[in-house]
Amino acid sequence: MKYLIGILIFISSLEVFSQQKMDVIGVYHESGSTGGGNVGGANYYILENHHFVIIAYATIIYGKWEINEKNVLILSPTKPPTFKIYGRYNPTIKSGAKIMFQNFESRSFIQINEETVFTPVFNENANCLSYPNVASFSQKTESISLATIKEIYKFQVKNNANDFIAIYHHSRDIYKPFTFQITPQGLIDNQGKVMKKKSLKMIDEEEKSYIVEIQKSIDANRNYLYVNHLYNNFDKYDTEVEEQYTFDKNKNAYCHKFAYKPNEENEKLQDAYNRDAFLYKYLEIVVDEKVKKEFEIASKPLFRATCE
Numbered sequence: 452m453k454y455l456i457g458i459l460i461f462i463s464s465l466e467v468f469s470q471q472k473m474d475v476i477g478v479y480h481e482s483g484s485t486g487g488g489n490v491g492g493a494n495y496y497i498l499e500n501h502h503f504v505i506i507a508y509a510t511i512i513y514g515k516w517e518i519n520e521k522n523v524l525i526l527s528p529t530k531p532p533t534f535k536i537y538g539r540y541n542p543t544i545k546s547g548a549k550i551m552f553q554n555f556e557s558r559s560f561i562q563i564n565e566e567t568v569f570t571p572v573f574n575e576n577a578n579c580l581s582y583p584n585v586a587s588f589s590q591k592t593e594s595i596s597l598a599t600i601k602e603i604y605k606f607q608v609k610n611n612a613n614d615f616i617a618i619y620h621h622s623r624d625i626y627k628p629f630t631f632q633i634t635p636q637g638l639i640d641n642q643g644k645v646m647k648k649k650s651l652k653m654i655d656e657e658e659k660s661y662i663v664e665i666q667k668s669i670d671a672n673r674n675y676l677y678v679n680h681l682y683n684n685f686d687k688y689d690t691e692v693e694e695q696y697t698f699d700k701n702k703n704a705y706c707h708k709f710a711y712k713p714n715e716e717n718e719k720l721q722d723a724y725n726r727d728a729f730l731y732k733y734l735e736i737v738v739d740e741k742v743k744k745e746f747e748i749a750s751k752p753l754f755r756a757t758c759e
Contacts, residue, residue, distance in 0.1 A: 475516075475524055478654060479638055479646035495638075495646065496662055497524070504665050505629075511686065512626055513669050524638060526629040529669075531620040534597040534604045537676050537733035538612030542703055548592040548613040551585045551682055555619045556756070560748060562596040562603075563588055569598055571752035579758040583682040586753045594739075598746065605740040616676065616733055664688045674735035677705070680716040681724045696730065705730045 479495040493507035497516060503526050505512040514528040541549075550561075556577045560569035573580075596605045597617060631638035637647040651659075668688060677687040696705035704716075710728040712720070720726065 475518065475633055475638075475648075477648040477650055479648055481640075481644070481646055495526075496651070498651075498662075498666065502666065502669060504662060504669075511665065513665065518633065522633045524631045524633055526631075528626040528628070530625055532604075532738065533599065533602070533620055534738070535618045535620070536595060536597070536606045536736045537616045537618075538608065538610075538736050539614050539731055539733045540611045540703055541614035542701065544613045546591070547587060547589045548615065549585055549587045550595070550615040550617055551583050552754075553583075553616065553618045554621060554624065555584070555617070556580055557619065557621050558600060559619055560598040560746075561617075561753065562598070562746075564590060564593050565596070568747045568749045569596070570749045572754065574752045574755045574757065577754070577756040580754075580756045584754055585682075595736075601743060603740075603742050603744065603746065604738050605742075606736045607739040608736065610734075612734075612736070614731075614733075615736075616678065616682070664690070676733045677727075677730045678733060679724070679727060679730055683724050683727075685727045685730065687727070687730070692730070692732075703731070705732065 476497050476499050479497070481493045481495065493505055493510075496504040496506070498504070501515050501517070503514060503516045505526075512528050514526060516524060516526050518524055552572055555572040558575065559572050561572055562569045592608050592613060592615075594605060594607050595615070595617070596603055597619070598604065629640075631640055631646070634645075637645045639645050654662075673688075675689075677685050677692065679685070692705055696707050698704075699706055702716075707728040710726075712718070712728065715723075715726070716729045
C-alpha cells in the first residue's frame with residue numbers, strides 16, 4: 452500500500468511539474484529602467500525545449516531553464532569559452548597576418564607559431580583604450596596561442612586564414628543565472644517586479660522567425676561572424692545573407708544587393724561603422740589544445756593604453 456501511495460505521489464508531482472512547465476512557456480517583457488540603463492527593456496522568451504532567449508539593446512543571452520522545488524524559474528546562461536578566434540582569408544594581405552583583439556584589456560597574452568615567449572596583449576592596468584585594436588604580424592600565421600595567467604589555449608590555423616578576430620570572455624563578463632518566482636500574475640524578480648506572460652503564438656511573424664533563427668544557431672552552435680570593415684559585428688545568419696547579398700570573390704566579401712555603394716569599404720562614409728552593406732564572414736577556429744603550465748612573458752606588450 453505504501454508503495455502504491457509513493458507511486459501516486461510521484462505521478463502527481465510529475466503532473467504538477469508538467470503544468471508548471473506549460474504555465475511558464477511564453478514571452479515576458481521587462482520594462483527599461485528610468486536611470487538611463489537598458490532604456491528599451493528586455494524580452495524573455497521561455498521556449499518549450501527548455502531553452503530561453505533574452506533580447507535587449509545590443510544584447511542576446513541564451514541558455515537553458517528549469518523549475519526547482521520552490522516553484523522558482525532558473526535561467527542559466529550558456530557559458531562561453533574563455534577565448535574564441537574567428538578567421539578569414541584576406542586577399543589584400545600579401546604576407547603575414549593581422550588580428551583584432553576584443554576585450555583583452557585584462558591580463559592576457561599571445562604567442563604566434565610557438566615562439567619562445569608570450570607577449571602581453573596590453574600593458575598592465577590598461578585604460579582609455581581605442582577601438583579597434585588591430586595588430587599586424589610579418590610572418591605567416593600557422594598557429595595562435597592565447598593565454599591567461601593560468602591557462603594556454605592553442606588554435607591551429609587552416610584554410611589560409613590571415614585575418615583574425617580574437618575575443619576574450621573574461622569571467623567578470625559571464626552572466627549569472629536569473630531567477631524568478633512563478634505566480635499566477637506572472638514572473639516576479641528579486642526586486643518584486645512582475646513580468647506578465649504573453650503567448651508565443653501572439654508574437655508577430657518577423658519576431659517569431661528571428662527567435663527561430665537564434666534557436667537554430669544555438670542548436671547548430673553557430674560558428675561564424677558577419678563583420679563590416681570597421682569591425683562592427685552584425686547579428687546576421689547565412690539564410691539572410693544568401694537572400695540579400697552578392698558574394699564578391701575578389702574581395703572575399705558580401706555586398707548588399709541594393710544598399711552597397713561601389714568601393715564604400717575604402718571611403719569615409721557618414722555613419723560607416725553602422726553600415727551593413729559590405730560584410731566579411733569570419734569562421735570560428737576551434738581550440739586545438741588547452742593546457743595549464745608556466746610560460747615566459749615578454750616585457751613589451753602589443754598595445755599600450757593609458758589615460759596619462
